[in-house]
Amino acid sequence: MLWGFTPVLGKLISLSALDLVFWRLIFAALSLAIFIVYKKFKFDLSLKETGVIFIMGTMVGAHWYFFYHAIKVSNVSIAMAGFSTMTLFASVLQPLLLKKKFFWGDAFYGLIILVGLAIILSFENGAIAGIIYGILAALTGAFFGIYNGKLIIKHNSSYITIIEFIGALIFVVIIKFLMNDNHFYLATLLNYDIFWLLVLSILCTTLAFTLSVEIMKFFTPFTVIITNNLEPVYGVVFSILLFGNSEIMSNQFYFGAIIILICVFSYPFFKKKFDK
Numbered sequence: 001m002l003w004g005f006t007p008v009l010g011k012l013i014s015l016s017a018l019d020l021v022f023w024r025l026i027f028a029a030l031s032l033a034i035f036i037v038y039k040k041f042k043f044d045l046s047l048k049e050t051g052v053i054f055i056m057g058t059m060v061g062a063h064w065y066f067f068y069h070a071i072k073v074s075n076v077s078i079a080m081a082g083f084s085t086m087t088l089f090a091s092v093l094q095p096l097l098l099k100k101k102f103f104w105g106d107a108f109y110g111l112i113i114l115v116g117l118a119i120i121l122s123f124e125n126g127a128i129a130g131i132i133y134g135i136l137a138a139l140t141g142a143f144f145g146i147y148n149g150k151l152i153i154k155h156n157s158s159y160i161t162i163i164e165f166i167g168a169l170i171f172v173v174i175i176k177f178l179m180n181d182n183h184f185y186l187a188t189l190l191n192y193d194i195f196w197l198l199v200l201s202i203l204c205t206t207l208a209f210t211l212s213v214e215i216m217k218f219f220t221p222f223t224v225i226i227t228n229n230l231e232p233v234y235g236v237v238f239s240i241l242l243f244g245n246s247e248i249m250s251n252q253f254y255f256g257a258i259i260i261l262i263c264v265f266s267y268p269f270f271k272k273k274f275d276k
Contacts, residue, residue, distance in 0.1 A: 002208040004234020007076040008242055009200045010068045012192075017068035018176055019187035020197075021061065025169040027201030032162045032210070041156055045163075053151060053160055056144050057167020063140035065172065066133045074130025076239035077253065080231070081127075082134020084260045087113050089142035090225040097146045098221070105274055106222060109263050116259035119252055142225060148213050149221030157213040161206075226267050233261060 013020050045053070070079035088110030095102040117131070144164070151160050176185075189197070216224060236257070 001234055002204045003228065003231045004238060006200060006204045006231075007067075007071055007080060007235040008238045009196050009204065010071045011076060011239065011243065013196050013200070014190060014193055015187050017065055017072050018172060018179070020068050021064045022169070022172050022176065023187075023189065023193075023197050024064065024201050024205060025061070025165055025172060027197055028205040028209075029162060029165040029169060031202045032158060032165065032206045035206070036158050036162065039158070041158055043159060045155060045159060049155070050163060053155075053163040054167040056147055056151075057164035057169075058171040059140050059144040060164050061168030061171035061175075063137050063144065064168070065175070066137035066140060070130045070133035070137060073133065074127060076243070077236050078127045078130035079134045079137075080235045081117060081253070081257065081260075082131040083138050083141075083231070084113055085110075085117060085135050086138035086142045086145075086228070087222075087226050087263070089139050090146060090222050093142050093146045094149075094220070094222045097143075098150055103271075103274075105267075105270060109226070109267050109270075112263050113260050116256040116263075119256035119259065145212075145225050145228075146221045149216040149224075152213055152216045157210050160213055161210045223268070223271075226264060230264060233257075233264075 010017075010020060015023065067079070067083065070082060088107070091103075091106030091110045094100055094106070148160060212224065212228075
């Protein structure tokens with residue numbers, strides 16, 4: 001539910017996608033650093049392990065940029081529809097990255113989700129750009145989400161998260177530098193931007209991200225990711241409540257979204273029965 005607020009906050013904040021991610025990472029990293037110092041966690045990562053997590057952080061930065069850019073070029077509903085393909089990517093990446101046996105049911109559910117997306121795309125005008133960036137956000141999100149399931153086996157979730165945040169921040173700074181003719185500037189923050197950024201950074205980033213890594217001690221990354229498909233549902237509902245007509249879509253959009261929802265809710269029962 002915390003992540004369900006992030007697309008709404010992305011629309012409320014006036015900054016561009018890249019500047020939004022930059023300030024989000026600044027506030028999130030600072031709040032998490034304070035938490036780590038307060039808890040007195042022991043740092044037990046080697047230089048090699050730190051480097052791997054740092055590189056994974058660049059994927060986090062790319063993921064957030066694609067996610068918010070999808071919202072800026074379309075709307076929350078369309079962006080979240082593309083984002084729902086994360087399950088399909090996770091079904092392929094989990095056996096590859098974690099060296100686990102491929103489960104045909106994962107790919108099957110991923111394909112059904114694609115059918116839901118195809119229905120949405122065939123009836124929504126101007127959805128292509130938002131869908132493409134949403135899908136890119138899903139691909140990068142699935143990649144670091146699956147890999148974090150490997151990291152959490154040995155390491156503290158807070159340290160994994162803050163190193164990834166630092167990697168993401170440096171990645172975003174480099175991209176900002178390159179996209180602005182080798183100049184770096186800080187975007188001006190309006191008063192309401194600062195408030196919404198603090199909500200986004202502390203509650204919907206530091207808290208939610210750390211918990212999402214920690215929970216992989218108990219569930220497989222794929223199970224976590226397919227449950228996270230509820231994020232688009234929350235996001236669309238919240239956006240309709242707040243933004244009204246600009247987020248109302250065609251009946252076909254909601255038909256495609258219902259197909260995606262059925263997959264999310266039925267998967268745990270299917271997987272449990274298959275495992276037995």
